[in-house]
Amino acid sequence: MxxxxxxxxxxxxxxxxxxxxxxxxxxxxxxxxxxxxxxxxxxxxxxxxxxxxxxxxxxxxxxxxxxxxxxxxxxxxxxxxxxxxxxxxxxxxxxxxxxxxxxxxxxxxxxxxxxxxxxxxxxxxxxxxxxxxxxxxxxxxxxxxxxxxxxxxxxxxxxxxxxxxxxxxxxxxxxxxxxxxxxxxxxxxxxxxxxxxxxxxxxxxxxxHGILGKPYEFANNESRLACFDHEDREPDYAAREDFRCHVTVMSGLQGSGKDTWLAENRPARPTVSFDQLRIDMKIDHSDNQGAVAQAAQELAKTYLRAGQNFSWNATNVLPEMRGKVLRLLRAYNAEIEIVYIETLPEVLLKQNANRKAAVPVDAINRLVRKMEPPQPWEAHSIKYVLPDTLTNEFMFENPAILAP
Known part of the structure; x- marks a missing residue:
């Protein structure tokens, strides 16, 4: 690289x-x-x-x-x-x-x-x-x-x-x-x-417990989630993996590129999109979002009951925000994949400004101060979509190249 x-x-x-x-x-x-x-x-x-x-x-x-x-x-x-x-x-x-x-x-x-x-x-x-x-x-x-x-x-x-x-x-x-x-x-x-x-x-x-300097190894991904879902579930228990459907849950700040990623990587799936629901319901980002959240839940339930794979597209950068979604998906025995997207601050603001419904910068900054990326006990798998600048750690082996 x-x-x-x-x-x-x-x-x-x-x-x-x-x-x-x-x-x-x-x-x-x-x-x-x-x-x-x-x-x-x-x-x-x-x-x-x-x-x-x-x-x-x-x-x-x-x-x-x-x-x-x-x-x-x-x-x-x-x-x-x-x-x-x-x-x-x-x-x-x-x-x-x-x-x-x-x-x-x-x-x-x-x-x-x-x-x-x-x-x-x-x-x-x-x-x-x-x-x-x-x-x-x-x-x-x-x-x-x-x-x-x-x-x-x-x-x-x-x-x-x-x-x-x-x-x-x-x-x-x-x-x-x-x-x-x-x-x-x-x-x-x-x-x-x-x-x-x-x-x-x-x-x-x-x-x-064999975890000094290394992570605990669960039998499978479902065993990891079930361990923390159920107070009496032993970590060693090998849970059965027999899912009704697969759900991709997007996580990322406004303007990070969630819509683009879904269009390129999950084009055939229906999507529960908060942005689209806001447009359909004529609700602004600054308005109370309760009705939008309720409509999203009801739409998701139709896919879950049918056992249909789908995507959930919302900001989801706070554990409390993700938790409501993930509990619903767990209740219907869905296999959960979180796709976390992060880009550089200046790129994020530029992409947000180019959106049809740009989010106020102050609102984005408030989320930046509170955001917490997803953790291993939240989903069966987590995919990170990051620019090279945020993944390349060459500087610890080679001489630095200073940014202009």
């Missing part, structure tokens, strides 16, 4: 990453992502973070990470991944900060929000898609090793195993443990040693 040009800011991100236990420049990080300076303004819980604000903690975590022997043994790609995971891991804390009576501070939901913040910002720098999503997954999961080792009334041994397996499907669990160890050590707390010990116990859990 011919090398693609590297975005200048992406090159700067690469240049900041220490090759070994050397120093790093926080000022250089802030120069690329100025909003991260606000981490200094966000105080933390006085019990678990006696070191001070989120910015201080973040730098301590990075120092612990890059000084570790494990970091020195990583490839240049994985050093990039681990370094920027540490940079962004608590970026969701300022917006989720809540002070409780007595002076305690909580940041509920900061892991998921931090992953969204990282995704939006790494996307803007054209960081390759799969590398970007590995970083976002580590941020999303970064607290799990602190408590995954334990079972209690809220987490049965079965749920514990499923959570561990889920982590293995979207992250290298060795890297998840590496970050968690740096996170535990990069703070001032009376229980640093205890947190590190709990991370170690989670590591033993990953080893026990």
């Amino acid at each position: 011919k090398p693609s040009a590297i975005h200048a800011d992406f090159q700067k991100m690469m240049d900041i990453v220490p090759n070994d236990a050397g120093d790093f420049s926080w000022d250089a990080v802030i120069n690329i992502f100025p909003f991260l300076a606000d981490l200094e303004k966000s105080s933390q819980d006085p019990i678990h973070h006696q070191e001070g604000n989120v910015g201080i903690h973040t730098r301590m975590v990075i120092n612990e990470l890059v000084s570790s022997a494990e970091y020195r043994d990583l490839s240049s790609r994985d050093r990039f991944k681990m370094f920027w995971t540490a940079v962004f891991h608590d970026s969701g804390k300022p917006a989720t900060r809540e002070e409780l009576p007595g002076g305690r501070i909580t940041n509920a939901g900061h892991s998921r929000l931090g992953a969204m913040i990282a995704r939006e910002n790494l996307r803007s720098k054209k960081v390759p898609f799969f590398l970007r999503e590995e970083i976002c997954s580590l941020i999303m999961l970064h607290q799990w090793p602190f408590y995954l080792w334990e079972t209690n009334e809220r987490r049965s041994p079965m749920q514990q195993r499923k959570d561990a397996i889920k982590a293995s499907l979207i992250s290298d669990t060795r890297h998840l443990l590496m970050h968690a160890t740096a996170d535990a050590r990069g703070r001032i707390s009376a229980d640093n040693a205890g947190i590190v010990e709990r991370v170690g116990l989670t590591g033993l859990l990953f080893e026990e």
